[in-house]
Amino acid sequence: MPSVIERPVAQSSGDWHREAADLIASYGHAIDDGELDLWPQFFTPNGIYHITTKENHEAGLPIGIMRCVGRGMMIDRVKAFRTANIFEPHAYNHIVGYPMMSYDETTGCVTARSNFQVIRIMETGRMDLYATGKYLDVIQKEGGSLKFRERIVVLDSRNVDVLLVVPL
Amino acid sequence: MLTTPQPRSAPTTPAMDFKWPAEGIARAPYRLFTDPEIYKLEQERIFRGRAWNFLCLDVDIPKAGDYRTTTIGETPVIVTRDHDGKVHAMVNRCAHKGALVCLKKQDSVASLTCVYHAWNYGLDGQLKGVAFRNGLRGQGGMPTDFDVARHRLQPIRSESICGMIFGTFSEEVEDVETYLGPDMAQFMKRSLDRPLRVLGTHSQTIHNNWKLYAENLRDSYHATLLHTFYTTFKVNRLDMDGGIILSDGKWHHLSFARRARLQEAAEYSEAKVHSANYESALEGPELLHAWDEFDDGITHSIQTVFPNMCIQFTLNSLAIRFFAPKGVDKTELFWIYLGYDRDTEEQSQMRIMQSNLTGAAGLVSLEDGCINEFVQRGTRNDPECASFMEMGGRVAESEKNSRATETAVRGFWQGYRGIMGF
Numbered sequence: 001m002p003s004v005i006e007r008p009v010a011q012s013s014g015d016w017h018r019e020a021a022d023l024i025a026s027y028g029h030a031i032d033d034g035e036l037d038l039w040p041q042f043f044t045p046n047g048i049y050h051i052t053t054k055e056n057h058e059a060g061l062p063i064g065i066m067r068c069v070g071r072g073m074m075i076d077r078v079k080a081f082r083t084a085n086i087f088e089p090h091a092y093n094h095i096v097g098y099p100m101m102s103y104d105e106t107t108g109c110v111t112a113r114s115n116f117q118v119i120r121i122m123e124t125g126r127m128d129l130y131a132t133g134k135y136l137d138v139i140q141k142e143g144g145s146l147k148f149r150e151r152i153v154v155l156d157s158r159n160v161d162v163l164l165v166v167p168l
Numbered sequence: 169m170l171t172t173p174q175p176r177s178a179p180t181t182p183a184m185d186f187k188w189p190a191e192g193i194a195r196a197p198y199r200l201f202t203d204p205e206i207y208k209l210e211q212e213r214i215f216r217g218r219a220w221n222f223l224c225l226d227v228d229i230p231k232a233g234d235y236r237t238t239t240i241g242e243t244p245v246i247v248t249r250d251h252d253g254k255v256h257a258m259v260n261r262c263a264h265k266g267a268l269v270c271l272k273k274q275d276s277v278a279s280l281t282c283v284y285h286a287w288n289y290g291l292d293g294q295l296k297g298v299a300f301r302n303g304l305r306g307q308g309g310m311p312t313d314f315d316v317a318r319h320r321l322q323p324i325r326s327e328s329i330c331g332m333i334f335g336t337f338s339e340e341v342e343d344v345e346t347y348l349g350p351d352m353a354q355f356m357k358r359s360l361d362r363p364l365r366v367l368g369t370h371s372q373t374i375h376n377n378w379k380l381y382a383e384n385l386r387d388s389y390h391a392t393l394l395h396t397f398y399t400t401f402k403v404n405r406l407d408m409d410g411g412i413i414l415s416d417g418k419w420h421h422l423s424f425a426r427r428a429r430l431q432e433a434a435e436y437s438e439a440k441v442h443s444a445n446y447e448s449a450l451e452g453p454e455l456l457h458a459w460d461e462f463d464d465g466i467t468h469s470i471q472t473v474f475p476n477m478c479i480q481f482t483l484n485s486l487a488i489r490f491f492a493p494k495g496v497d498k499t500e501l502f503w504i505y506l507g508y509d510r511d512t513e514e515q516s517q518m519r520i521m522q523s524n525l526t527g528a529a530g531l532v533s534l535e536d537g538c539i540n541e542f543v544q545r546g547t548r549n550d551p552e553c554a555s556f557m558e559m560g561g562r563v564a565e566s567e568k569n570s571r572a573t574e575t576a577v578r579g580f581w582q583g584y585r586g587i588m589g590f
Contacts, residue, residue: 051529055367062504062520063368066529069521073452076532084397086535089258159371159500160528163537 016146020110020139023146028116029093031167036081039167040074044140044147049074051153051168054133065155065164067086077167085164092130093119094168099135109149110139120161120168131168132156184209188590189554191579197463199543199551201377207496213588214475215493218341220327220334222477222490222503223247223257225504227331228274230417236274239492240335245324246270246280247333250291257326257335258293263319280321289368293321329353330360333487348473349415355422355471358462359486360477363509367519371499372528376540378493381501384471384536385478385489388412388423389559394539396529410468411568412576419565419583421472421576426465455525457518458483470495472576474583477481482532484515485522490510497544501537503527 023042030038043049052064068074099114113136120130138150153168184205189195192457200206215221221240224247228236230252237260239245246269262269262282269282269289279296280289286299297318303309326335327344334344345353374381384390397501410425416418450456458467461484472478475488507519526533547553560573564582567573583590 053370056370061366061368062516064521065370065527067520067524068452068453069454072450073455073524075451076455079451080397080531086394086396087538145211146460158369159373160537161373162375162541163372163534164529165534 014103016044016110019146019148020101020112021099023139023148024096024099024112024114024135024137027148028036028096028154030042032092034091036078036166039078040071040134042148043071043074043151044142047072047074048150049148051155051164053155053158055158057152057154065160065168074167075110083167085165087125087163090166091121092166092168093121095119096135099137108140110137111144112137112139116168124145128161133168170292175399180478186590188585192562193578193585194558195554196581197551197554198547201380202496202548205495207377207493209318209588210493211241211243213271214584217587218336218338219475219587220341220344220347220473221475222473223333223335225257225331225364225488226328226333227366230253233276233278234274235270235277235280235291236271237272239404240324240337241493244268245317245333245335245386246293246321246322247326248280248293250293254292254328255328256292257324257397258321259324262287263295263300263321269321273329286366286381289321289589295319295321311373317534318571330356331364332360338411348420349412349417351414352420352422352471352473355413355469356479357381358464359469359471359481360506365507365511367507368523369502369504370523370528372537374499374537374540375497375499377497378491378499378552379492379580380540380543381474381499381536382475382580383577384540385472386423387574388470388571388576388581390539391571394535395532397502397525406477408540410466412567412571412573413566413568414564414579416584417474419586420472421579422469422471423571425468425571431546444516445524455521456483457521459515459518470552472580474580481490482525483522483561485525486519487526497548501514506586522564532542562568 019130027042036154047070049068050064051066056064068077095117097115099112101112103110106119115134116132117129118131119127131155133155136152136154137148139146140149181535186199189197214517223238224236227248229249232249232253234247235246237244245257247255247257249255252260260268260270262284262288264282264285269280269286279291287295288297291295298309298310298316301310305353323339324335325339326333329344341372342348348356366489394559413422430550467483469481470478477488480487486506488506489499489501491499507516525531528537529536531572557574557577560567560575564575564579567575
């Protein structure tokens with residue numbers, strides 16, 4: 001992705017830019033509001049969601065922490081969250097930084113990178129910085145709205161506190 | 169309470185006022201999970217005692233000059249490979265002032281140099297050179313009788329088996345294969361004795377004493393009750409054909425199951441366990457695409473090695489888990505996902521998909537991240553009370569026909585009492 005100073009100004013404006021930024025923002029809001037059932041809908045039907053660590057990502061290793069290929073696996077994750085998995089109730093607050101994006105006219109895809117911090121709030125009231133990292137997204141138009149064709153979540157740390165059951 | 173350090177050579181005499189309940193290994197006093205003096209004694213008698221600790225994989229340090237850092241208990245450790253291909257393990261602590269010598273998780277170096285005063289060591293840990301040994305312009309320097317040959321990084325005995333490197337501070341403990349015993353060694357070879365490939369790693373901080381996780385690994389009773397994803401999708405149920413094999417010393421174990429011979433047990437439908445109320449159809453069934461990897465029909469196995477590791481096969485998802493105590497109520501749990509060099513692309517893809525089952529976000533394992541903490545929080549104010557573990561009897565014996573037993577947990581405590589002198 002060209003840096004902001006190399007990029008023509010005209011390319012950084014336009015509807016796709018605002019729409020993609022909205023997608024990235026509303027994704028975090030949906031999870032933070034506990035609307036996990038919406039989560040798979042942020043992806044294209046064959047979309048990929050992958051949480052990994054910086055260490056794995058940079059070494060090109062294929063296994064990270066969570067990998068869903070297609071909405072079906074995401075729906076299974078949500079179902080497992082609702083009815084099978086056991087954990088202490090908690091919520092997230094996503095702080096997502098300004099996304100850097102580029103648009104490929106031939107594929108019609110937006111490539112985006114944004115940094116995030118996620119604070120985890122326990123029912124006891126305890127709040128912790130739970131995760132930091134970057135989203136590497138490939139976004140495309142699907143049925144009139146933008147969806148993630150791929151969202152790679154690269155965690156800065158190799159270490160997860162306690163467990164991970166709610167997607168980041 | 170213990171007020172002075174106890175001699176390391178006397179593990180048979182209790183070091184403190186601690187007394188095991190008369191019921192024996194079917195009880196574990198909660199004090200074991202919270203007492204800092206016991207924790208300190210474990211560092212000495214277990215992690216620096218007569219036990220083999222998992223350090224890293226052979227493939228983590230493939231070339232001469234490669235090093236890897238890890239810990240044995242809380243002691244920082246370096247593992248290197250020298251120019252003859254020989255593996256060396258040593259304490260990560262400069263022989264001069266005690267600073268850490270290696271700071272990265274892994275690197276490739278010509279020699280090891282402490283950043284503090286540039287003391288320089290060979291890949292075998294032997295001191296090679298000391299900065300300003302002869303002083304500057306004839307002033308200062310080491311005494312004339314200073315001999316580099318008499319200083320080195322504290323060596324740790326190491327041995328490699330099935331692509332894994334183990335280390336021990338003990339000169340007395342038998343070799344790794346004897347330490348494992350014939351049953352454990354045989355199954356370890358079945359799972360790992362071919363060139364390995366690392367597919368990914370991560371770690372998890374769990375807020376509990378390390379022994380609660382060691383128990384949890386050996387607790388075949390909880391597997392399908394707590395981890396309900398398993399039960400619901402019939403990936404693994406207690407009514408599957410399977411069992412538990414304990415090593416001669418009882419402290420290592422192997423739990424295995426065969427998926428193919430699944431039989432419906434009436435207890436599941438009648439017991440109304442919460443594991444039964446989930447739809448059995450996956451929207452993304454490719455999660456569980458698997459192939460029969462071994463002739464023995466075993467599709468699930470957990471094999472522990474006392475004190476700090478296990479080898480897991482969940483369908484085709486092969487992983488090594490090992491854990492490092494980080495204080496009396498904190499443990500770091502490491503996951504190393506593996507495949508074999510010989511795997512086809514299709515097989516690799518299946519291992520990758522199935523990795524969703526385990527790990528910090530594992531569909532069938534994530535509960536272990538919190539359940540041991542629930543025990544820690546539930547027990548910390550009552551050190552004199554004890555857990556009750558009589559499922560499957562009161563002794564620690566192999567049970568080849570059922571996994572509805574706590575026999576391997578009792579086996580852990582039998583081994584623990586022996587090495588701790590409790």
